[in-house]
Amino acid sequence: xxxxTLEAVAARAGVSRATASRVVNGQTTVAPxxxxxxxxxxxxxxxxxxxAARSLVTQRTDSVALVVSEPPTRVFSEDPLFSTVIRSASVxxxxxxxxxxxxxxxxxxxxxxxxxYIAGGHVDGVMLISMxxxxxxxxxxxxxxVPVVSYGRPAVPVDIPYVDNDxxxxxxxxxxxxxxxxxxxxATIAGPQDMIGGQDRLTGYRTVLRDSDRRSIVxxxxxxxxxxxxxxxQLLGDDPDLDAVFVxxxxxxxxxxxxxxxxxxxxxxxxxxxxxxxxEAAQYTEPPLTTVRxxxxxxxxxxxxxxxxxxxxGPADPxxxxxxxxxxxxx
Amino acid sequence: xxxxTLEAVAARAGVSRATASRVVNGQTTVAPxxxxxxxxxxxxxxxxxxxAARSLVTQRTDSVALVVSEPPTRVFSEDPLFSTVIRSASVxxxxxxxxxxxxxxxxxxxxxxxxxYIAGGHVDGVMLISMxxxxxxxxxxxxxxVPVVSYGRPAVPVDIPYVDNDxxxxxxxxxxxxxxxxxxxxATIAGPQDMIGGQDRLTGYRTVLRDSDRRSIVxxxxxxxxxxxxxxxQLLGDDPDLDAVFVxxxxxxxxxxxxxxxxxxxxxxxxxxxxxxxxEAAQYTEPPLTTVRxxxxxxxxxxxxxxxxxxxxGPADPxxxxxxxxxxxxx
DNA sequence: CCCTTTCGAGAGAGCGCTCTCTCAGCCGAC
DNA sequence: GTCGGCTGAGAGAGCGCTCTCTCGAAAGGG
Numbered sequence: 001x002x003x004x005t006l007e008a009v010a011a012r013a014g015v016s017r018a019t020a021s022r023v024v025n026g027q028t029t030v031a032p033x034x035x036x037x038x039x040x041x042x043x044x045x046x047x048x049x050x051x052a053a054r055s056l057v058t059q060r061t062d063s064v065a066l067v068v069s070e071p072p073t074r075v076f077s078e079d080p081l082f083s084t085v086i087r088s089a090s091v092x093x094x095x096x097x098x099x100x101x102x103x104x105x106x107x108x109x110x111x112x113x114x115x116x117y118i119a120g121g122h123v124d125g126v127m128l129i130s131m132x133x134x135x136x137x138x139x140x141x142x143x144x145x146v147p148v149v150s151y152g153r154p155a156v157p158v159d160i161p162y163v164d165n166d167x168x169x170x171x172x173x174x175x176x177x178x179x180x181x182x183x184x185x186x187a188t189i190a191g192p193q194d195m196i197g198g199q200d201r202l203t204g205y206r207t208v209l210r211d212s213d214r215r216s217i218v219x220x221x222x223x224x225x226x227x228x229x230x231x232x233x234q235l236l237g238d239d240p241d242l243d244a245v246f247v248x249x250x251x252x253x254x255x256x257x258x259x260x261x262x263x264x265x266x267x268x269x270x271x272x273x274x275x276x277x278x279x280e281a282a283q284y285t286e287p288p289l290t291t292v293r294x295x296x297x298x299x300x301x302x303x304x305x306x307x308x309x310x311x312x313x314g315p316a317d318p319x320x321x322x323x324x325x326x327x328x329x330x331x
Numbered sequence: 332x333x334x335x336t337l338e339a340v341a342a343r344a345g346v347s348r349a350t351a352s353r354v355v356n357g358q359t360t361v362a363p364x365x366x367x368x369x370x371x372x373x374x375x376x377x378x379x380x381x382x383a384a385r386s387l388v389t390q391r392t393d394s395v396a397l398v399v400s401e402p403p404t405r406v407f408s409e410d411p412l413f414s415t416v417i418r419s420a421s422v423x424x425x426x427x428x429x430x431x432x433x434x435x436x437x438x439x440x441x442x443x444x445x446x447x448y449i450a451g452g453h454v455d456g457v458m459l460i461s462m463x464x465x466x467x468x469x470x471x472x473x474x475x476x477v478p479v480v481s482y483g484r485p486a487v488p489v490d491i492p493y494v495d496n497d498x499x500x501x502x503x504x505x506x507x508x509x510x511x512x513x514x515x516x517x518a519t520i521a522g523p524q525d526m527i528g529g530q531d532r533l534t535g536y537r538t539v540l541r542d543s544d545r546r547s548i549v550x551x552x553x554x555x556x557x558x559x560x561x562x563x564x565q566l567l568g569d570d571p572d573l574d575a576v577f578v579x580x581x582x583x584x585x586x587x588x589x590x591x592x593x594x595x596x597x598x599x600x601x602x603x604x605x606x607x608x609x610x611e612a613a614q615y616t617e618p619p620l621t622t623v624r625x626x627x628x629x630x631x632x633x634x635x636x637x638x639x640x641x642x643x644x645g646p647a648d649p650x651x652x653x654x655x656x657x658x659x660x661x662x
Numbered sequence: 663c664c665c666t667t668t669c670g671a672g673a674g675a676g677c678g679c680t681c682t683c684t685c686a687g688c689c690g691a692c
Numbered sequence: 693g694t695c696g697g698c699t700g701a702g703a704g705a706g707c708g709c710t711c712t713c714t715c716g717a718a719a720g721g722g
Contacts, residue, residue: 053708
């Protein structure tokens with residue numbers, strides 16, 4: 001009781017296997033009545049092409065890997081960003097009938113697995129989400145002669161086209177907003193300095209502060225809520241008179257708000273807070289969080305398009321998307 | 332400049348293709364020195380087996396589909412549950428060297444796509460996450476003669492083994508806690524009644540209220556934060572004297588807390604609140620949310636094991652995991 | 663009316679692998 | 693010394709599909 005093959009379809013329709021194949025693949029050089037006969041046979045037999053046989057000869061698989069190269073327990077489940085990227089990329093790939101193979105590359109052993117898998121030709125291309133500077137995967141994959149694109153600029157210089165948002169510009173937007181509101185002592189909770197987002201957002205902060213003749217007050221977190229709370233306490237200890245803080249992502253900003261509340265500071269009256277990312281939760285904090293929005297969905301979509309472009313021999317130029325300040329009540 | 336084939340490996344090692352294949356697949360009937368010669372050839376050539384050719388003959392693909400059958404915009408990105416399930420399932424499948432193909436089946440057209448894909452034999456089995464009663468996918472997939480398991484009991488009776496938590500028992504735990512605390516007017520914000528979780532949690536609530544001689548006060552939400560806020564306002568309108576509310580999931584509970592705050596009710600002094608799910612955010616609400624925890628990671632892991640068991644001809648019995656009350660400050 | 667062009671359909675050679683069948687060689691046993 | 697059994701290796705048939713090449717027939721031009 002096997003599945004019907006193209007051979008069976010051809011036999012039933014009274015044509016050759018080649019002709020049946022032509023119909024299945026939508027070639028136009030088939031006479032209408034023959035085409036109909038084949039389609040009828042396909043329908044009656046419930047024929048579905050065998051993808052393994054097909055990709056054996058075409059050398060294509062019509063699926064792409066989405067590699068999330070982060071310790072999954074920490075980032076993946078907590079940060080809604082990942083779900084959004086995965087969802088948007090899936091939706092976009094669906095439109096061109098390609099599948100997403102999801103791979104989590106957390107440990108060194110899974111790195112090896114991913115490499116082997118990609119090298120095996122299971123997929124036509126790779127979308128890589130990796131923010132850590134120390135990550136060896138971008139370099140390893142770029143050596144594999146498989147089309148690779150990255151969500152976010154790779155932290156190490158490597159020849160992979162990427163789609164990113166304007167982290168520096170976004171941070172500048174945020175800090176300029178605080179300056180314009182007359183804040184004098186503007187601190188920042190920076191992200192990890194081995195991540196591009198962490199670096200660039202700190203750069204933006206520094207640039208604006210320098211230009212507006214203010215002193216920088218920096219604490220460093222690791223993009224988790226908890227680290228934001230800790231960093232905020234530290235900042236308050238370092239400079240009890242600070243009147244604003246730019247936090248490099250919303251998750252840490254939520255933690256910072258918590259610490260400010262515990263320290264008896266009113267937001268925004270005593271301390272103004274601006275975050276970065278505009279995650280869902282930013283709307284529901286007390287008070288609602290002013291933050292820098294970057295177009296996650298568009299970025300994911302652009303990444304998919306970039307990869308599809310690569311398949312066709314298109315250009316491999318990075319794409320940078322603009323950011324936007326969303327003013328709520330926290331600043 | 333093609334990739335090396337098994338033929339090339341065999342030639343270099345001076346053996347037949349069959350012997351090279353034996354080495355690659357770890358068969359023991361190969362003499363040590365020949366085995367070493369083959370391994371050396373593999374290493375020198377950088378040989379990686381072609382998965383399409385292999386699965387053409389073995390009829391296996393070593394990958395499984397994870398089908399998320401929900402309108403993705405609404406549930407997927409907002410509910411951290413999904414990320415956790417996806418992550419846990421991926422990690423578990425990694426241990427047996429199988430890949431996850433992620434498929435979002437939101438619209439009718441994507442349902443068809445998923446069906447075609449599964450029918451095409453792209454994957455060895457399917458893990459289905461579908462909570463909606465009206466969803467035709469579980470029934471469709473169960474007809475396909477492919478091993479299928481479900482995360483959560485399918486809403487329509489269909490012959491698919493599943494892994495679920497004890498929704499009824501969990502709700503009873505929550506409501507009994509409120510009764511024990513001396514609450515008299517215990518309302519509930521139920522989930523959608525076309526979802527199993529929605530139904531069962533309401534059943535649990537009703538059972539305990541009946542047994543403890545209290546009147547039930549019900550509003551229905553759709554598991555989103557927003558709907559929780561709306562339902563809470565409605566409940567306060569219906570019965571301003573209510574002193575407790577059991578909310579069928581944490582996301583709605585967060586919305587409910589917001590409405591309670593806006594209505595000037597203190598939690599838990601005026602109104603006690605118990606949620607369900609124990610999502611990350613439950614720890615960070617004002618006040619921290621008392622809720623029913625169910626083991627999401629374990630459930631996902633059990634689902635994978637169930638599917639792997641099916642591959643080996645194992646039993647197809649549903650698995651029900653216990654729930655646990657996490658007491659924080661809201662009740 | 664014949665030859666060339668075009669169009670539609672078939673034949674058949676692979677794609678790279680697994681796996682059964684076959685067989686050579688070597689051992690021990692009678 | 694011969695024979696049976698067993699181990700290790702090769703030959704070769706497919707898995708189901710695509711795609712080039714070939715060819716017949718119909719159509720059009722000289």
